[in-house]
Amino acid sequence: MTTAERTRALRRSMVSEARRAVVDGGLQGFTIEQLCERVGVSRRTFFNHFASKEDVVLGIELNADTALLAAYAEGTVVPTTLAPLPSVIALIIEQLHVAGIDRADEALVRHVFEREPALTARFLSATDTQIKKVADAVRQRFAWHDPADPRARLVAEAAVGVIRVSAGTYFADDFDEASGPRFDELLDTNLRLMTEAITIPAQEGTS
The missing domain is CATH 1.10.357.10 (Tetracycline Repressor, domain 2)
Known part of the structure; x- marks a missing residue:
């Protein structure tokens, strides 16, 4: 798997997990820190790809x-x-x-x-x-x-x-x-x- 493919897979994982969390408990039912823990990434990594919790749920990537x-x-x-x-x-x-x-x-x-x-x-x-x-x-x-x-x-x-x-x-x-x-x-x-x-x-x- 190339670096670009790994990056896309990581982003998809964050987006999917965030969407499932919203369906389960609403937008206020989880924090960015909890999402990062579930996906296995750091807070810094999260903000390298998404500007906010709303954006990760919607799949709005930075510099997409x-x-x-x-x-x-x-x-x-x-x-x-x-x-x-x-x-x-x-x-x-x-x-x-x-x-x-x-x-x-x-x-x-x-x-x-x-x-x-x-x-x-x-x-x-x-x-x-x-x-x-x-x-x-x-x-x-x-x-x-x-x-x-x-x-x-x-x-x-x-x-x-x-x-x-x-x-x-x-x-x-x-x-x-x-x-x-x-x-x-x-x-x-x-x-x-x-x-x-x-x-x-x-x-x-x-x-």
């Missing part, structure tokens, strides 16, 4: 994807021939290949929000921050340097829409993971459908 977004902004990671929106979807797929995706973990997250609905606001704020980071990377990659140019933000928001629709299918209770498409396949399919939907000319007689 910073290197990957920087590389994408510089024109690497995904093919340079891709248009802006497909390039962001390809970037997300690349992230999935590294971090993976777990349907069981998503169910645990739902239980967390049921137990601590106040975490929703923090999650939405973190999501908006991440969208802005992606938009900045898109802006740099495609040299859209005018601050008033909305295209980079539109691309990032559109990518979020594709992710949400794909996640709605993949994480549905009746989805069969054994026979159904992989999440990255759903992303590709929904990107294609979205592109077709916004480029097909209006039919005659419609307005």
Whole structure:
């Protein structure tokens, strides 16, 4: 196992343990020190990866994807021939290949929000921050340097829409993971459908 893989495994362990602790006793039912003891890490190690107890529960890592977004902004990671929106979807797929995706973990997250609905606001704020980071990377990659140019933000928001629709299918209770498409396949399919939907000319007689 490489150092990067060990780091990802450690972060996943901290996040999973924190989420289980919230489901069992709420956000105030455990301390960071208790979490560190359960996972077998020091307090210093914890704060190397997460800024707060709320952030570890939500899986909001410090400097998450910073290197990957920087590389994408510089024109690497995904093919340079891709248009802006497909390039962001390809970037997300690349992230999935590294971090993976777990349907069981998503169910645990739902239980967390049921137990601590106040975490929703923090999650939405973190999501908006991440969208802005992606938009900045898109802006740099495609040299859209005018601050008033909305295209980079539109691309990032559109990518979020594709992710949400794909996640709605993949994480549905009746989805069969054994026979159904992989999440990255759903992303590709929904990107294609979205592109077709916004480029097909209006039919005659419609307005």
